[in-house]
Amino acid sequence: MNDAIKINKNLYYIGVSDPDIRTFDIIMKTANGTTYNAYLLKTDEGVIIFDTVKKEFSQEFFEKIESVCKYEDIKYIIMHHLEPDHSGALAELASKAKDAKVFISPQARPMLKSIAGNLELENLENVWTNKELKFGGKTIKFLSTPNLHWPETMSSYLSEDQVLFSGDVFGSHYFDARLFDDLVGDFDYAFKYYYDHIMRPFKTDVLNALRLYEKYDIDMICNLHGPIIRKNSKKYIDAYYKWSTKEERLHGKKVVSIFYVTSYKNTKDMADSIYNGIEANESLIANIYDLTALDEQNMLSILEESTGILIGSPTINGDVPKPVWELLSCMMLLEKKGKFGGCFGSYGWSGEAVDMMQSRLKALKFRVPLAPQKVKLIPTKIELLNCYDFGYEFGEIVNGKMVEMTL
Numbered sequence: 008m009n010d011a012i013k014i015n016k017n018l019y020y021i022g023v024s025d026p027d028i029r030t031f032d033i034i035m036k037t038a039n040g041t042t043y044n045a046y047l048l049k050t051d052e053g054v055i056i057f058d059t060v061k062k063e064f065s066q067e068f069f070e071k072i073e074s075v076c077k078y079e080d081i082k083y084i085i086m087h088h089l090e091p092d093h094s095g096a097l098a099e100l101a102s103k104a105k106d107a108k109v110f111i112s113p114q115a116r117p118m119l120k121s122i123a124g125n126l127e128l129e130n131l132e133n134v135w136t137n138k139e140l141k142f143g144g145k146t147i148k149f150l151s152t153p154n155l156h157w158p159e160t161m162s163s164y165l166s167e168d169q170v171l172f173s174g175d176v177f178g179s180h181y182f183d184a185r186l187f188d189d190l191v192g193d194f195d196y197a198f199k200y201y202y203d204h205i206m207r208p209f210k211t212d213v214l215n216a217l218r219l220y221e222k223y224d225i226d227m228i229c230n231l232h233g234p235i236i237r238k239n240s241k242k243y244i245d246a247y248y249k250w251s252t253k254e255e256r257l258h259g260k261k262v263v264s265i266f267y268v269t270s271y272k273n274t275k276d277m278a279d280s281i282y283n284g285i286e287a288n289e290s291l292i293a294n295i296y297d298l299t300a301l302d303e304q305n306m307l308s309i310l311e312e313s314t315g316i317l318i319g320s321p322t323i324n325g326d327v328p329k330p331v332w333e334l335l336s337c338m339m340l341l342e343k344k345g346k347f348g349g350c351f352g353s354y355g356w357s358g359e360a361v362d363m364m365q366s367r368l369k370a371l372k373f374r375v376p377l378a379p380q381k382v383k384l385i386p387t388k389i390e391l392l393n394c395y396d397f398g399y400e401f402g403e404i405v406n407g408k409m410v411e412m413t414l
């Protein structure tokens with residue numbers, strides 16, 4: 008039998024641990040496993056449940072609930088996030104706690120049927136910022152925090168106890184049975200790694216959420232993964248601010264970065280001419296990088312700082328070489344809003360690589376204003392001048408020149 012753990016006055020931890028998981032959501036390594044956090048609040052009038060757990064762990068979750076209340080005591084279920092690691096036990100919980108009303112964000116409603124099957128719709132209520140639940144001497148303020156990291160995510164705040172239920176925000180894939188930030192081992196690496204892979208593509212939404220949170224005194228952060236934060240909330244909130252805020256070190260200048268790979272220096276010569284074209288605009292900063300010598304973390308930092316991104320590659324066996332795919336694939340961890348992209352490359356026979364890269368940039372929602380520059384084998388002087396013009400024009404567009412995005 009598993010018991011709920013009291014974490015604060017009438018608040019209990021009813022989450023579960025998954026210490027042996029080593030890969031999460033395909034893209035994340037989880038050396039320390041993870042937890043699926045969920046919470047239970049006892050009030051004078053009944054019980055409120057905050058989130059559920061991954062389906063495979065349902066039994067432990069229900070045992071924990073049963074250790075502190077009866078299902079008929081449960082009056083409300085608040086779902087901050089519907090990803091299956093948190094909604095896996097929702098359908099069963101709703102069938103056991105038949106009278107409980109489920110609070111979700113408006114964006115969550117259309118997703119719910121696919122996630123929680125036959126949940127009765129009359130038991131659902133949509134909530135958003137400025138709505139609140141007053142119940143049993145407690146006040147829960149609902150906070151709309153979309154895209155962190157699904158469209159339907161939300162947070163809530165328990166006023167009387169100054170507890171923030173933050174959803175995936177401030178989470179980390181890090182299991183430690185001691186539960187709290189001040190008791191567990193050093194999980195800073197996991198906290199940053201989680202931010203980089205889950206929150207980083209949504210920095211603007213992170214800042215919007217932080218501005219909502221800052222209206223409240225926060226004594227404890229009950230997140231959905233990893234250590235509950237009760238001692239150093241300022242440290243973790245400040246870290247999110249820092250990581251989500253653009254640096255001012257460039258004094259307002261926009262950056263255009265060129266990434267290339269080259270077999271016989273032909274694509275590199277194109278890259279150099281494009282670089283010179285961009286550099287002709289004094290209000291831009293141009294960078295140029297050989298992709299074969301960059302690792303992913305550095306790629307991400309450069310991509311993040313760049314408003315314009317140009318990728319150059321030869322075609323090898325009808326395809327784009329691996330270092331370029333690695334660059335293109337790590338772009339899923341990037342906020343693409345307002346970024347421009349373009350492509351170029353030298354080829355021997357058919358030159359498919361440039362078109363593949365161009366399509367990928369468009370699919371990623373970059374603004375791609377110019378046709379790609381393709382050169383057969385060794386670029387001529389005229390072709391290098393065309394590359395210069397391409398770089399100059401691309402820089403002008405990054406710098407605000409209006410063009411039709413017809414390509």
Ligand code: FEO
Pocket residue numbers: 088090092093156175231232
């Ligand atoms: Fe922890 Fe986005 O699920």
